[in-house]
Amino acid sequence: MTLLDVKDLSIDIHGIRPLDGISFSVDKGEILGIVGESGSGKSLTALSVMGLLPLIGGRIERGSISFDGTELTTLKEPAFRKLRGRRIAFITQNPMTSLDPVIRVGAQIDQVARLHLGLDAKAAQARSIEIMEQLRIPEAATIYHHFPHQLSGGMKQRIVIAMALAADPDLIIADEPTTALDVTIQAQIVDLLVELVRERGLALILITHDMGVVAQTCDRVVVLYAGRVAESHDVTAIFASPRHPYTKALIRCIPREDTLPGSLTGIPGAVPSVAHYPPGCRYHPRCARMGVPCEKVVPPLEHPTSGGEIACHFPESNGGANV
Amino acid sequence: MTSNSPRWHAFRRSTAGKVLLTPKGGIAGAYLLTLALIALLAPWITPYPYDVQELTIASQAPNLAHWLGTDEFGRDVLSRIMYGARTSLSVSVTAISVSVLIGMTLGAAAGYFGGMFDRLVTAAVDLSWSFPEILIALILVAIIGPGLTSTMLAIGIAYLAQFTRLTRAQILSLKNETYIEATLNLGASHGHIVFRHLMPNALAPVIICGMLATGDAIILEATLGFFGLGAQPPVPSWGAMMSSGSAQIFKAPWIIIFPGLTVAVTVIMINLFGDALIRALDIRAKLREG
Numbered sequence: 001m002t003l004l005d006v007k008d009l010s011i012d013i014h015g016i017r018p019l020d021g022i023s024f025s026v027d028k029g030e031i032l033g034i035v036g037e038s039g040s041g042k043s044l045t046a047l048s049v050m051g052l053l054p055l056i057g058g059r060i061e062r063g064s065i066s067f068d069g070t071e072l073t074t075l076k077e078p079a080f081r082k083l084r085g086r087r088i089a090f091i092t093q094n095p096m097t098s099l100d101p102v103i104r105v106g107a108q109i110d111q112v113a114r115l116h117l118g119l120d121a122k123a124a125q126a127r128s129i130e131i132m133e134q135l136r137i138p139e140a141a142t143i144y145h146h147f148p149h150q151l152s153g154g155m156k157q158r159i160v161i162a163m164a165l166a167a168d169p170d171l172i173i174a175d176e177p178t179t180a181l182d183v184t185i186q187a188q189i190v191d192l193l194v195e196l197v198r199e200r201g202l203a204l205i206l207i208t209h210d211m212g213v214v215a216q217t218c219d220r221v222v223v224l225y226a227g228r229v230a231e232s233h234d235v236t237a238i239f240a241s242p243r244h245p246y247t248k249a250l251i252r253c254i255p256r257e258d259t260l261p262g263s264l265t266g267i268p269g270a271v272p273s274v275a276h277y278p279p280g281c282r283y284h285p286r287c288a289r290m291g292v293p294c295e296k297v298v299p300p301l302e303h304p305t306s307g308g309e310i311a312c313h314f315p316e317s318n319g320g321a322n323v
Numbered sequence: 324m325t326s327n328s329p330r331w332h333a334f335r336r337s338t339a340g341k342v343l344l345t346p347k348g349g350i351a352g353a354y355l356l357t358l359a360l361i362a363l364l365a366p367w368i369t370p371y372p373y374d375v376q377e378l379t380i381a382s383q384a385p386n387l388a389h390w391l392g393t394d395e396f397g398r399d400v401l402s403r404i405m406y407g408a409r410t411s412l413s414v415s416v417t418a419i420s421v422s423v424l425i426g427m428t429l430g431a432a433a434g435y436f437g438g439m440f441d442r443l444v445t446a447a448v449d450l451s452w453s454f455p456e457i458l459i460a461l462i463l464v465a466i467i468g469p470g471l472t473s474t475m476l477a478i479g480i481a482y483l484a485q486f487t488r489l490t491r492a493q494i495l496s497l498k499n500e501t502y503i504e505a506t507l508n509l510g511a512s513h514g515h516i517v518f519r520h521l522m523p524n525a526l527a528p529v530i531i532c533g534m535l536a537t538g539d540a541i542i543l544e545a546t547l548g549f550f551g552l553g554a555q556p557p558v559p560s561w562g563a564m565m566s567s568g569s570a571q572i573f574k575a576p577w578i579i580i581f582p583g584l585t586v587a588v589t590v591i592m593i594n595l596f597g598d599a600l601i602r603a604l605d606i607r608a609k610l611r612e613g
Contacts, residue, residue, distance in 0.1 A: 052507060055504070055507070081510045081511075082510065083510065084507070084508060084509065084510035085508060085509030085510030085511070086510055089508075089509075090505070090508035090509075092501055092504065092505050092508070093501075094501055097501035097502060098504075099502055099505075100502045100506070100520050100523075100524065101502075102523045102524050102526075103519075103520070103523065111509070111515075111519070112509050112510075115509065115510060115511060116510060160505070163505075163509065167510075
């Protein structure tokens, strides 16, 4: 059943519109990937769902965000505070800076359970250590008393994940949870997250720019480009036959075993800045399949019979998959 | 504790160890601890009562019975200095503690919430900073009237601006840290963020500033005492003792010299201790390691 349903979401920050009609949904026990380059609106999507847009001076202009039957766009702040961390947890990008340097990590995990579940200090500590053990933190009872600066990056990210889990949430939003970590740790952390979701039946929104991570972990994927949905589909379908030229280009950016040295290609150009979005399809200046209507007409988001959603005037017919 | 037991190592690595095991911190720490003990135990350990006048031995030079001499009423200078430590320390420490508490709260609220409240607080702070502390204290004592309570109040208010300003500046930069956003994402309230996360992070520089201000407060208390605006006779305070001694500065210089020396040494020791504390509490260096 649908846990989070975002419909036609547009936001306004100081007169610009960095998200323009985004829709997606997540079911219980499902992992949804939100993919796009920097500046495509991934993190803003997360911020909107968390109800923290006012922090950066933004507001929701249009659309709805419904979480387990509750409409979040009109929810008052005190009620929202009871939801945040309790039912929707957020894992930030950089574990190095997302822990308070002067508080022992154990106490930081404790505070979540104390805040939301009303546990006393002792019960919260027992619970925190239990969660740390589930996250395979060695010698959890010792690490519990450490300060953040005494821990490695991977360990800090586990602590951040433990904080997210502490109040037993239904939905976890992870904003590039592995970007700041060593490659050797990245796979471990991603595997850990996937395992948690499968075991506990949570929903996970994994925000990333790494199509490789998406292929490994997600059930479905939404590709964002410049604040709009370019394409969304099941992960197998999207990798087998990407229909949007942008999706196809992103997939081509994944290094493979048989990639010859020097033959890995990027996507020429960059995501346009939010103040200078081109008219028509926002991807057209970088698109190889660009045609006449692309420059002027915004491609509508269509729901083809093959499933998924796509916004393109000239979609790839049957994918031209294996590039 | 032997030099290689684990407890000794733990102590060496703790903040207290880092302060006390340096020459500066050790000497200053020992001095301040002794002074605090003297102040605390004064009624039991002073050789003479502070207020019994004995005019037959007035203005005696230091001798074996009265190590630092006697004042113009024949009271023992050493005993009065020991009692004076009570006044000086309690007034300055209380005043600065209250000032730090109120200043931090004001500064944190101004820095965190911003807006109109912030502008008001900043304007008040800037205004009070344009006057020297002594002037503010003098005006306040003139309004409320002399005495220990009004001295504390005057000192507390005179130093309020610097703690408010320091905390506000700290909070302004701290509130943009990722862990604050992360804590908001956990559903924490603004109060939780300010008191549990922002204030502890802003604490180290404020502690050091408060330490150094305590030294200044002792001088300010002595100054007010010197003008007769602080502790009222016969309660001894270092400033009041110097004031009464100034009349006999050529005839019996020890009456003014010893309290003055005590003020000077105490303030120097507080500054040395603050210095050692700055090194030990260097949180920025710790962050770089992590």
